[in-house]
Each structure stands twice: as C-alpha cells, then as structure tokens.
Amino acid sequence: MNEILWLLLIFGIKAIIIISFVMLCAAAFVYLERKISAVIQNRIGPNRVGPFGLLQPFADVLKLFLKEDIVPKNANRFYHSLAPIITLGVAFSVFAIIPFASYLKIGDRVIHMGIAPNINIGFLFVLAMTSVGVYGITLAGWSSNNKYSLLGGLRSAAQMISYELAMGLAVISILLMSQDLTLTGIVEAQKGLKWNIFLQPLAFIIFLTSSFAETNRSPFDLPEAEPELVGGYNTEYSGMKFGMFFLAEYANMAAASAIISLLFLGGWNFPFIYEWLGFANGSVELVLVQLLVFLAKMLFMVFFFIWTRWSIPRFRYDQLMNLGWKILLPLGLLNILVTGIILMYI
Amino acid sequence: MNLVDIVFYFFAVIIVASAAVVVLSKNIMYSAFSLLFTFFGVAGIYVLLNADFIAVTQLMIYIGGILVLIIFGVMLTTKITGLEMKTGITGKAQYAIGGLSTLVLGGTLIYVFNSTSWFKSPSVPTTSTVEAIGASLLTNYLLPFEAASVLLLLAMIGAALIARRK
Numbered sequence: 001m002n003e004i005l006w007l008l009l010i011f012g013i014k015a016i017i018i019i020s021f022v023m024l025c026a027a028a029f030v031y032l033e034r035k036i037s038a039v040i041q042n043r044i045g046p047n048r049v050g051p052f053g054l055l056q057p058f059a060d061v062l063k064l065f066l067k068e069d070i071v072p073k074n075a076n077r078f079y080h081s082l083a084p085i086i087t088l089g090v091a092f093s094v095f096a097i098i099p100f101a102s103y104l105k106i107g108d109r110v111i112h113m114g115i116a117p118n119i120n121i122g123f124l125f126v127l128a129m130t131s132v133g134v135y136g137i138t139l140a141g142w143s144s145n146n147k148y149s150l151l152g153g154l155r156s157a158a159q160m161i162s163y164e165l166a167m168g169l170a171v172i173s174i175l176l177m178s179q180d181l182t183l184t185g186i187v188e189a190q191k192g193l194k195w196n197i198f199l200q201p202l203a204f205i206i207f208l209t210s211s212f213a214e215t216n217r218s219p220f221d222l223p224e225a226e227p228e229l230v231g232g233y234n235t236e237y238s239g240m241k242f243g244m245f246f247l248a249e250y251a252n253m254a255a256a257s258a259i260i261s262l263l264f265l266g267g268w269n270f271p272f273i274y275e276w277l278g279f280a281n282g283s284v285e286l287v288l289v290q291l292l293v294f295l296a297k298m299l300f301m302v303f304f305f306i307w308t309r310w311s312i313p314r315f316r317y318d319q320l321m322n323l324g325w326k327i328l329l330p331l332g333l334l335n336i337l338v339t340g341i342i343l344m345y346i
Numbered sequence: 347m348n349l350v351d352i353v354f355y356f357f358a359v360i361i362v363a364s365a366a367v368v369v370l371s372k373n374i375m376y377s378a379f380s381l382l383f384t385f386f387g388v389a390g391i392y393v394l395l396n397a398d399f400i401a402v403t404q405l406m407i408y409i410g411g412i413l414v415l416i417i418f419g420v421m422l423t424t425k426i427t428g429l430e431m432k433t434g435i436t437g438k439a440q441y442a443i444g445g446l447s448t449l450v451l452g453g454t455l456i457y458v459f460n461s462t463s464w465f466k467s468p469s470v471p472t473t474s475t476v477e478a479i480g481a482s483l484l485t486n487y488l489l490p491f492e493a494a495s496v497l498l499l500l501a502m503i504g505a506a507l508i509a510r511r512k
Contacts, residue, residue: 004349079379120476124402131410135382138417142375154421161414181476 014115018095026250027057033250033306040310064243072145072236079143084237084244087136091251094129097122098258099184101268101290105282112184113287122181126259127168130214133252134160137216137233140245144236152232155222155317159213162324163220167210169332170203173339174263183259187267195266202335204264206328211256213324216249218309222317257301261294265301268294353394361387378417385409399475 031046031054038045046053071080099117103110112118119125134157141153174196175181178189190196197204213220224232234245261267268290279286315323364383371377385408392401483491 119398121398121402124399124406124476128402128405128410131406131414134410134414135379135417138414138421139379142421150421154418157414157418161410164410 010111011115015096018115019092022092022095022251022254023247025254026247027061029250029253029302029306030057030060030246032302033309036303036306037310040307061243064240067239069239069241070236074145075236076143076145079139080236081241083136083140083143084241084248085136086139087133087248088244088251090129090133090136091248091255094126094252094255095258097125097183098255098262099187099267100294101287102184103282104284104287110282113291117184118182120181122183122185123171123175123263124181126255127164127171130160130167131164136248140237141233144233146236148230149233149235152224152229152235155229156216156233159216159220159222159320159324162321163210163213163328166206166324166328166332167214169329169336170206170210171263173200173203173332173335176336176339176343183262183267187262187269190266190269192269193266193271195264195269197264197266200264200335200339202331206332206335207264208260209323209328211260212305212308213320215252215256215305217253217305219312219315220320221309221314222320253302253305254298257298257305258294260301261297265297267297350394354391357387357390357394360384361391374420375417378413378420381413381416382409385413397475399479 034056035045035053037043046056049055049059071077096115097117097119099112099114101113103112105111137156137160138153141149141151141156144150174186177196177199178186180186180189212218216222216224224234229235234242237245270293273289273293274286277285277289279289361384364380364387367380368377368384371380385404389401389404389409392398392404
C-alpha cells in the first residue's frame with residue numbers, strides 16, 4: 001500500500017511538471033507562430049508587452065479569462081462546455097507516454113523522464129488518444145447548434161479518421177525496424193545516426209503529412225477554413241472556452257513534434273556528442289544534455305509546422321481526401337511490404 | 347476495501363450510469379455520446395485487469411471507429427437530432443419480448459461466467475502482453491483470425507459497393 005502511494009506521488013509530481021511544461025510550450029509556440037509569421041510576411045509582430053513582446057501570450061490568456069463567456073441560446077449547455085475539456089484533456093494525455101530523456105539514477109531508484117514511457121502498448125496509446133480527440137471537435141460542432149460549426153466538426157472528424165489510418169501504417173514500418181512498441185525502445189533502436197528519417201524516408205513523409213492533418217494545421221486546416229466556415233467548430237465559443245481550443249491546438253502541435261522527433265529524428269540521440277562528453281548512464285549531466293537535444297529537435301519540428309502554415313495555401317476538401325485515401329494509404333501499405341521483405345532477408 | 351476495489355467501483359459506476367443514459371435517453375445524440383463514457387469505463391476495467399492491449403484496442407476500435415460512425419450517421423441524418431424516441435414500455439407484447447431476451451442474454455452470460463475456468467492474472471504485470479497476443483494469433487488461433495479478416499474484407503467491399511451505386 002505504501003509503495004502504491006509512493007508511486008502515485010511520483011506520477012502526480014511528474015504529471016504536474018509535464019502539464020506545466022506543455023502549457024508553457026503552448027504559450028511559447030503562440031508567440032513563435034506570431035513572430036515567425038511576421039518575419040515571413042515582412043511585419044514586426046508582437047512587440048509591445050514585455051521585451052520583444054515576449055509576454056504577449058500571457059496577456060492574451062489574461063484577456064481570454066476576463067472575457068464574457070457566451071453560450072448560444074439554442075446550444076446544448078452541458079456538451080458545449082464538455083467539448084473544450086475533452087479536446088484539451090486528450091491533447092495533454094498524449095504526453096503521458098512521451099519520454100523526454102532516458103533515465104535518471106538516484107541511489108537505487110531509477111526515475112524515468114516521462115510519466116509512463118515504458119508501458120507495453122507504447123505508441124498504440126497515442127493512436128488511441130488521437131481517435132478520442134475527434135469527439136471534442138465533433139461535440140463542439142454539434143452542441144453549438146450552428147451549421148458552420150457542425151460542418152467544421154464533421155470535416156475535422158472525417159479528416160482525422162482518414163489520416164489516422166495512414167499514420168498507423170507509417171508507424172507499423174517503424175515498429176518493424178525497432179521490434180519494440182515502447183517509445184524508449186524505438187529511440188534506443190536509433191542510436192548514433194540510425195535515425196528512421198534516413199532508414200524510412202517514405203514512412204517519415206507519410207507520418208509528417210498525416211500529423212499535419214491530425215493536428216488540423218495548414219495546409220490541412222479545412223475544419224477552420226475562414227472563408228467557407230467563418231471559424232469552423234469553434235465559431236460559437238468565446239472567452240476561455242475558445243482559449244482552451246486554441247491551447248489544445250498548440251499542445252497537439254507540441255505532441256506531434258515530440259512524437260516525430262522520437263520516432264524519426266532519433267529522440268535524444270545525436271552522433272558523437274555522447275562519446276565525446278562521456279557522461280555515465282543515469283547521471284544528471286547526461287539527462288540534461290539528452291533533454292536539450294530532444295527539445296532542440298522538437299523546437300525544429302514546431303518551426304517546420306509554423307513555416308509550412310505560412311508558406312503553403314490550403315488544400316481543397318476533395319484533394320485532401322484523395323491524398324489521404326488514394327496516395328498515402330497505398331504508399332503506407334507498400335512501405336510495410338518492402339520493409340518486411342528487406343528485414344526478412346537481411 | 348483496497349485501492350483496486352475503489353478503482354473498480356469507480357469505473358463500474360461510470361459504465362452502469364452511462365449505459366443507463368444510452369438506454370433511457372429520449373434524445374439519440376445523448377445516447378450516442380453517452381456510449382462514449384461506457385466504452386471508456388470498459389477500457390478502464392481492462393487496464394485494471396492488466397490487459398493493456400485489449401484496453402487500447404477497445405479505445406481504437408469502439409471509440410475511434412464504431413462510435414464515430416454512429417455519431418456521423420446521426421449527425422448527417424436530417425431532423426434526427428430533435429426526434430423524440432420511445433423509451434418506455436408501450437404494450438404487452440414488448441414486455442414479453444423484452445423480458446424473454448433479457449432472460450436469455452442474462453442466463454447465457456451467467457452460465458458462461460460460472461462454467462469457464464478463469465485464468466487468474468498474476469498481480470505483477472507481465473512484461474509484454476502484445477508480443478504474446480501476436481504470437482498466439484498467428485499460431486494457435488490462425489484460422490479464426492484469418493476467417494475474421496475475410497469477413498471484415500467482405501464487409502468493406504460490400505460497403506464500398508453500396509456507397510458507389512448512384
């Protein structure tokens with residue numbers, strides 16, 4: 001019983017740290033998005049609140065908290081409030097299995113750098129959670145009692161279901177390579193420069209495209225296509241409920257970047273520097289360096305997400321569906337077949 | 347009452363309460379969304395039983411697949427959301443049919459529950475359930491596995507055929 005309480009305490013502390021980290025990340029990414037888009041479009045971007053406008057996201061959150069929360073008269077109040085909670089909860093829950101570095105050894109106790117990075121099901125948990133994420137958006141679209149919201153919600157659900165398949169297939173070839181379902185195992189299999197982006201370029205492209213669609217980011221941001229749908233599923237939301245959707249979008253982006261770094265960019269692996277530094281396994285220094293390497297990769301992926309959004313125009317809906325079902329899905333199957341054959345005979 | 351019991355009753359209450367809403371609600375959207383919590387509770391029970399793979403499959407297939415399709419069907423059907431459904435008892439024939447099917451279903455479940463020699467899971471989680479499940483699917487249970495896949499393929503082709511006929 002004592003052991004269980006101890007475990008609960010450790011998991012609780014880890015969860016608090018990671019959730020605060022994700023919140024902070026989301027705030028930082030909002031700032032980055034605005035700054036980078038400003039640079040791309042030859043503007044200055046936020047520069048009034050704090051040095052270089054760094055406090056802008058906090059000012060925004062404060063504003064959202066103080067705003068009036070308007071619920072449409074014919075909306076379903078309960079589900080209208082439940083939808084942003086589900087969306088944000090699912091976005092955070094993915095971080096439960098993401099390892100940020102290998103492990104820390106204090107005395108006899110091994111502390112893993114994640115809430116539960118070593119559960120057996122590993123990556124399947126991420127797939128399951130993204131499929132739950134559909135509900136927040138569908139619920140928001142339906143409960144608002146607004147045709148634009150409903151269409152946005154439907155589009156988003158259809159898009160997420162379609163791209164989940166391609167995503168799953170791309171991951172299967174990665175799992176074939178690593179022979180391990182846990183994310184830590186997948187990272188360990190990419191030691192040195194055996195990163196999956198080099199060994200599985202096709203899977204990388206499929207996965208990257210699908211994560212753009214899964215996070216509803218441009219060029220696949222059809223659920224919130226302003227010219228057609230006003231604002232999509234969140235049209236009828238205001239105040240912090242809108243803020244929660246907004247936060248969830250960036251938390252999802254953070255999760256997608258973290259997962260891409262772990263699956264394809266080798267996680268905290270980097271050629272030569274660990275041999276050069278020579279820190280012992282489980283030491284604090286090693287964990288810090290691993291953390292830095294991982295966060296750098298994650299930040300690069302976030303930059304890539306933002307860069308793409310401000311460079312590429314939006315797809316049309318039929319193009320989106322054609323790409324998902326007729327190109328990415330067969331390519332994913334082909335990739336599994338080829339990977340299987342190669343692994344069998346080598 | 348130890349911790350496992352508390353967690354079990356927590357999920358059990360979620361399952362029973364949300365299942366009651368599914369059956370008794372007069373609004374079909376409430377029923378559909380309530381089913382979400384039922385499936386979630388069942389997944390929680392699976393995790394409690396150390397069956398993590400089954401729990402994730404439950405989430406992926408029932409929540410990520412079947413329920414989404416149900417909700418899609420409901421949302422795309424015009425005027426279905428405001429429709430009042432009959433949930434109460436309306437006639438004697440329904441009493442008889444409902445009672446009979448409940449008896450048959452309940453009896454079968456209780457019989458199976460009592461006649462199966464249950465495998466007691468060890469209290470310490472096994473290393474990898476996924477590997478063991480995969481191995482037995484492709485060796486001991488290959489025929490049912492393949493039969494199920496052929497059935498699913500047939501359903502998929504059938505669905506595509508119906509959808510294409512314009």
